[in-house]
Amino acid sequence: MDESVLRTIHLTKRYGRLTAVDDLTLDVAAGEVFGFLGPNGAGKSTTIRMILGLARPTAGRALIAGVDAADVARAHRHLAYVPADVALWPQLTGAEILHLLAATGPGTDIAYRDALVDRFDLDPSRPARTYSTGNRQKIALIAAFATRAPLLVLDEPTSGLDPLMEQQFRAAVVESRERGQSVFLSSHQLAEVEAVCDRVGILRAGRLADVSTISDLRGLHRSEVTINYTGSAPDLSMIPGVDGVQTTGEGRLRFALTGPPAPALRVLAAADVTALAVREPSLEEMFLDYYGTENGR
Numbered sequence: 642m643d644e645s646v647l648r649t650i651h652l653t654k655r656y657g658r659l660t661a662v663d664d665l666t667l668d669v670a671a672g673e674v675f676g677f678l679g680p681n682g683a684g685k686s687t688t689i690r691m692i693l694g695l696a697r698p699t700a701g702r703a704l705i706a707g708v709d710a711a712d713v714a715r716a717h718r719h720l721a722y723v724p725a726d727v728a729l730w731p732q733l734t735g736a737e738i739l740h741l742l743a744a745t746g747p748g749t750d751i752a753y754r755d756a757l758v759d760r761f762d763l764d765p766s767r768p769a770r771t772y773s774t775g776n777r778q779k780i781a782l783i784a785a786f787a788t789r790a791p792l793l794v795l796d797e798p799t800s801g802l803d804p805l806m807e808q809q810f811r812a813a814v815v816e817s818r819e820r821g822q823s824v825f826l827s828s829h830q831l832a833e834v835e836a837v838c839d840r841v842g843i844l845r846a847g848r849l850a851d852v853s854t855i856s857d858l859r860g861l862h863r864s865e866v867t868i869n870y871t872g873s874a875p876d877l878s879m880i881p882g883v884d885g886v887q888t889t890g891e892g893r894l895r896f897a898l899t900g901p902p903a904p905a906l907r908v909l910a911a912a913d914v915t916a917l918a919v920r921e922p923s924l925e926e927m928f929l930d931y932y933g934t935e936n937g938r
């Protein structure tokens with residue numbers, strides 16, 4: 642029996658001369674939560690479309706629980722999908738849609754689904770045309786989490802959810818993992834990915850730049866510090882944890898800081914600093930900074 646719930650093997654998609662996904666090989670094990678990241682245009686959606694059998698690979702293939710993704714009827718018995726932009730049948734109520742999705746999907750735990758309706762604070766009696774973006778997303782998430790499909794494919798699933806619902810989402814991901822389901826999650830939110838993913842892969846220009854564990858990822862963490870000063874510039878050149886010092890204007894400089902800030906703060910304390918700003922880079926910036934500075938494509 643194949644241990645991988647999702648496997649892509651040299652998966653490639655070309656549109657004319659553009660290679661949208663280039664020789665992508667990855668494995669997601671049973672019970673693993675895998676974060677899939679990359680800048681706009683990197684090829685995330687194209688990859689997900691091939692995993693779902695919505696786009697045909699130019700070369701290579703994707704396997705869902707050992708079934709070729711191109712065999713849509715069999716492959717979809719093993720997966721549930723939440724798109725970034727959820728479209729629902731406007732005349733049906735939330736409850737009717739949940740019933741329909743349970744009847745057509747890969748098998749649903751009805752009691753757990755009803756518990757999720759409460760936890761996500763959804764009113765299922767309303768017609769879907771009255772639902773906000775966030776409520777439509779909740780319906781799709783509840784339907785997916787309540788399946789017993791071995792693979793959940795979630796494409797930017799929390800963009801419309803408020804912070805309380807984001808917590809419910811994270812709890813549901815943890816419960817899925819505890820049941821042994823795998824989650825393939827495309828996300829732009831550092832906190833979300835750090836909270837729920839076991840491993841993270843980043844795609845750049847269609848290629849997998851790297852796959853890291855979350856603890857490796859934390860090791861990449863660096864803050865960008867900008868200071869304004871009067872008088873002579875603080876000398877940060879030999880300070881541990883300080884990197885890439887740049888003068889960005891008259892009496893203004895910027896540097897990257899990794900690890901404990903105390904050595905840098907001691908130097909700054911001795912200078913006449915008039916303003917200080919610390920910016921946390923996004924997860925993608927961190928990766929791109931680490932793996933090279935070109936754009937995604």
Ligand SMILES: Nc1ncnc2c1ncn2[C@@H]1O[C@H](COP(=O)(O)OP(=O)(O)OP(=O)(O)O)[C@@H](O)[C@H]1O
Pocket residue numbers: 656659660661679680681682683684685686687688938
């Ligand atoms: N049907 C298509 N025909 C031609 N080019 C396409 C097609 N679909 C996608 N592309 C191109 O393939 C590349 C990858 O696009 P894709 O939508 O997969 O990126 P993405 O990582 O999902 O980006 P985003 O985060 O913006 O959604 C882009 O350059 C895009 O323009």
